[in-house]
Amino acid sequence: MNNIFRFYTERRLVEATGLRAVTLRELLSHMKKVGGASIFYHTHASFLEHHFVRQRFYNDFAAWISRSLQEHKLAEQIAGIDMMDYTRIADLRNAFIGIIENHLLERKGERSRKAPPGEEFHFCKAKNFVFATGLEARSIPEFFHCLSAISPLSLYYHVFESRLRLQRTTSDFSVWLSDMGARDIAEKISRLDPYVYTLEELRQRIISFYNG
Amino acid sequence: MSVSIEAYRPIVGTQFIDELYKIAEHINERSIQHINSTPVGGGVAEILHRLVPLTNELGVKATWDVIKGSEEFFNVTKAFHNALHGSDDEITDDMFEIFRETTRDNLTTMNLYGDVIMIHDPQPAGLIAKKNEIGRKWAWRCHIDVSRPNKKLWEFLREYVVQYDASVFSMPDFSQQLPITQFLITPSIDPLADKNMDLEQSFIDSILEKYAIDPGRPIITQISRFDRLKDPVGVIQAYKIVKKRYDVQLVLAGGGASDDPEGAAVLQEVQEMGADDPDVKILLLPAYSDKEINALQRASTVVLQKSIKEGFGLTVTEAMWKNKPVIGGATGGIRKQIIDGVTGYLVHSIEGTARRIIDILNDPKHAELIARNGFEHVRNNFLLTRHLKDYMLVMIALERDGSDVIEL
Numbered sequence: 001m002n003n004i005f006r007f008y009t010e011r012r013l014v015e016a017t018g019l020r021a022v023t024l025r026e027l028l029s030h031m032k033k034v035g036g037a038s039i040f041y042h043t044h045a046s047f048l049e050h051h052f053v054r055q056r057f058y059n060d061f062a063a064w065i066s067r068s069l070q071e072h073k074l075a076e077q078i079a080g081i082d083m084m085d086y087t088r089i090a091d092l093r094n095a096f097i098g099i100i101e102n103h104l105l106e107r108k109g110e111r112s113r114k115a116p117p118g119e120e121f122h123f124c125k126a127k128n129f130v131f132a133t134g135l136e137a138r139s140i141p142e143f144f145h146c147l148s149a150i151s152p153l154s155l156y157y158h159v160f161e162s163r164l165r166l167q168r169t170t171s172d173f174s175v176w177l178s179d180m181g182a183r184d185i186a187e188k189i190s191r192l193d194p195y196v197y198t199l200e201e202l203r204q205r206i207i208s209f210y211n212g
Numbered sequence: 213m214s215v216s217i218e219a220y221r222p223i224v225g226t227q228f229i230d231e232l233y234k235i236a237e238h239i240n241e242r243s244i245q246h247i248n249s250t251p252v253g254g255g256v257a258e259i260l261h262r263l264v265p266l267t268n269e270l271g272v273k274a275t276w277d278v279i280k281g282s283e284e285f286f287n288v289t290k291a292f293h294n295a296l297h298g299s300d301d302e303i304t305d306d307m308f309e310i311f312r313e314t315t316r317d318n319l320t321t322m323n324l325y326g327d328v329i330m331i332h333d334p335q336p337a338g339l340i341a342k343k344n345e346i347g348r349k350w351a352w353r354c355h356i357d358v359s360r361p362n363k364k365l366w367e368f369l370r371e372y373v374v375q376y377d378a379s380v381f382s383m384p385d386f387s388q389q390l391p392i393t394q395f396l397i398t399p400s401i402d403p404l405a406d407k408n409m410d411l412e413q414s415f416i417d418s419i420l421e422k423y424a425i426d427p428g429r430p431i432i433t434q435i436s437r438f439d440r441l442k443d444p445v446g447v448i449q450a451y452k453i454v455k456k457r458y459d460v461q462l463v464l465a466g467g468g469a470s471d472d473p474e475g476a477a478v479l480q481e482v483q484e485m486g487a488d489d490p491d492v493k494i495l496l497l498p499a500y501s502d503k504e505i506n507a508l509q510r511a512s513t514v515v516l517q518k519s520i521k522e523g524f525g526l527t528v529t530e531a532m533w534k535n536k537p538v539i540g541g542a543t544g545g546i547r548k549q550i551i552d553g554v555t556g557y558l559v560h561s562i563e564g565t566a567r568r569i570i571d572i573l574n575d576p577k578h579a580e581l582i583a584r585n586g587f588e589h590v591r592n593n594f595l596l597t598r599h600l601k602d603y604m605l606v607m608i609a610l611e612r613d614g615s616d617v618i619e620l
Contacts, residue, residue, distance in 0.1 A: 011235065013605045016387035016394040037616045049593075052554050052585045118543060122384035124396065129605055131234060131620040151227055 005143055005176045007135040009154035010161065012048075012126040014041075019123040023112045024069060027061070028100045030123055036089035037125040043083065043092065044160055045126070047199060048153065058195065061096060061121075068115035074103045083195045087164060130157065140182050144210045152199040159194050159202065173206065185209045214265045215404050217597075223403050224597050232597065235604045236270035238620045243273035244607055245326025249289065249335035251278050253499070255399070255526070256332050256355055259599065262402050266600055272607070277322065279336045285314040289335045292369075295362035296334065303365045315339065324348070328607050330380075337372045349610040353380040355399070357523040357544070358388065377610055382524055383545055393614075395606055398548070399524045400599040401533060401590070406502040408533055411510060419507040423493055425461060430513040430573055433463040435505055435530075438479040438496075441521045442466075443541065445478070446562045448485045448492065450518070453566035455491070458573055462486070465495040465508055509534050514572045514579070518565055522546050529594045532556065532586030537579040539568045549594070555586040 017038055021027040031039070042060035057063040057079045066075035077099050086092040115121065133154055137143035147155075158172040170190045178186035188209045194202050221229045246264065248256050260276050267274035281289070288307045295301050315338030324342050328349045331337055333356065343350055352373055358366065358381075370390075373379060378393040387394045401408055420427050432451055436442040444464050451462040464482060479496065486492030497504060509515060515531035517540045524545030531538045532549065538556040540546035550556035557568040572579040612618050 009231075011231070011601060011605060013602060013609060014396040016381065016384045016396055018387055018389040018394065020384075035616075052551070052588070118385070118547075120385070122387070124384055125616065127605075127609055127615075128617045129235070129608060129620055130617060131238070 003138055003180075005137040005146075005172075007133045007137075007146055007150050007154055008130050008157055009133050009151055010128045010130045010157045011153070012128050014045075015125050015127060017123040017125060021121040021123075022115050024065070024071065024074075024100060024104065025112060027064075027121055028097065028104070031061075031093065031097060031100070034123050035125060036093070038123050039089050039093045039096075040164065041125045042123070044164075045124075047160065047195075048156055054198070064115070064119075064121045068119040068121070069113045071103070071113065074100070077103075082193075083164075084193050089164065092164075128161070140177065140180055140185075140210070143177070143180075144207060147203065147207060152203075155199055155203055215262070217266050217269045219404055220595075220597050224591065224595060228597065228601075232270055232601055232604070235601060235608070235620070236272050239272045239604060239607055241273075242327035242607060242611065243275070243325075244328045244330060244603070245324070246274065246276045246330050246332065247279065247322075247336045247339065248276075248332035249279050249281065249286070258405070259400070259402075259596070260332075262405065262596055263600055263603065266596075267603070270600075270604075272604065275326065279314075279318045279322065279339070281314045281318075281335070285310055286335075292334050292365060293356060295365045296356055296358050296369075298360040298362070301362075303362055303368075308368055311338065315341070328610055330603070330606075331376075334369055337369060340372050340375045343375060349607075350376045351378045351380055351395075351606055351610065352376045353397075354386065355382060357382075357386050359385045378606065380606065383548065385544070393609075395602075395609075397599065397602045397606075398545070398594060399526055399529075400594050400596045401526060401529050402596040403533060407506050408530055409506065411503070411507055415503070416507045416511050419504055420511055423463075423495060425463060425493060425511070427511065430458070430460045431463060431511055432460055432514050432516060432569060433465070433508055433512040434516040434518065435465050435509065435527050436517065436519070437466045438475045438482065440474070440478055441519060443518045443520050444482045445485065446520075446565070447516055447518050448482060449562045450516075450565035450569065451492070453563070454569045454573075455489075458570065460513075460569075460573070461491040461493070463493045463495065463508055463512070465493075465497055465505065467497060467499065467501075506530075506534075509536060512536055514539060514569055516565065516569075517541065517546060518559065519543055519546060525549065528556070529590055532583075533590045535583045535587045537572050537583045538586060539565055539572075549589065550586075551589070554582070555589045556582060 017034060019030045019034060021030055046058040059079045062075040062079035065071050078096060081095050135146045137146050162172045174186040174190045189206055197205060246260055250257050264274045264276045288310045291301050295303050319342055324346060330351045330353050331339060332353045337352060340350055374391055376392055378395060380395045380397050381387045382399055384396055425431060434447050438444055447464060454460055483494050486494055509531050515536045515538050517525055517528045519541040522544035528538055528540050528546055528549050539559055540550045540556060542558040542560055550558050552558040559565045559568055
């Protein structure tokens, strides 16, 4: 058992894949062949941006389908996927593909809508650079003290990246807290759906498990 | 004048500056050599003037060199620039030959020594020919909008671009189908440059006095070249709708248009449109008017950038940084910066522009909120320090394998 929890953070460079879609069929076709990093990017990038109001969609595919194709029902279905049900990007990708294929089947024969010029969907991905923040916790009180001080990016790394992109079933926090004997708090964090909060709300929610 | 990285600490936060030092440690003594085509004038030179000393201050050796070329060469690259933006300028084989000849001259005379060589824009792109001989890591940084380039020219340039280890574009819309990595790095503004720094109220007042602008009545401003794509005519029409019921003033200020016959025609047209209204100020500002532009933006009640087509739109960034409510045409990079109704207003028409100006005049509290959001948006995403971080990450990425996660 490792008694020290090291807080990491990340910075990213976004890359264009060169793939762009104007119609739903093009989106589907690219979605099938693009790398997993791009699927991850378009389902997570929005959480990292500084938001002033709660977004209707944190999923780029859903946001584009709604805004640029005006397919609101489909957008809600895409955004409605429970991200916590997935620990593999491949399965998440298949879920999106299934929903879009069903939609196209229902609309068979109808003319497909085109995004207006300048509103094409550009498939991107991120290269992440992970590094230690220098903050370390050796006890549970220290852990929560650090948690209140880390940047939103660090919180994002430990909660989102570690679970889905690094294919662990739970967040780094739960694993360590459980090892340290705080099984109750670890369990609460594991059950938490981080996708319904802003990063700041998520931080407060996790801290409340300790204080409350 | 060189500004220390420490001067940015109160602006972007101590955590961010500490992170810059941490990232710099991982560059391990490797150096970056920037190469562009001009030491002064233009956005690229402006950015490099600041970025290079700041990079050095972080402990990463950075230098900046400039290629040499005849007037004929720069006329060719100017035509290239326009054609990459999608103009109909004819591109001839003779132009390609002039480009090749100047490239050959620079390959002979230039010292290419950086561990990472970052080539800015098309003019020096041919220097990549040296890669086979000297190795190093090469990145092509494209600052211009190449979303709809002249096909013949892009095919010519593409032959050079594909030899680079990576390319860098400002927005996904500008990226291309290329076999090399395409990083996306948005432009930035320097909060401490003359154009964006805080100003004394007395200086702002003196500029208003100089141009006979009344500080007691609302001021609507657009800062841009007199170019149809910036729609200054539409701006005046929107102003005229507002003016029917509101006692407002309009300031249209932009750089000279002496070498641009189309620009001169647009300028004349807007001058005629505003001729009978003393509250319309058409200001043709000389080069190096950054502080005056800053003052005009700071004195404004609302800032417009009613472009019909736009690259990134740094004038929007500048106005948001000055806590001004901004109304922008829903195009290009303006859409990336303005979240409609949150960090500014996006518009599609003259009528929409007038409507939003009226909204801002009638609800100053909401305008203030939007302006504050805009400021925060710029602070988080579009400042020079973020640009500096991104270039350092490119240096690291070029040295590591192609993995999507790099542990430092």
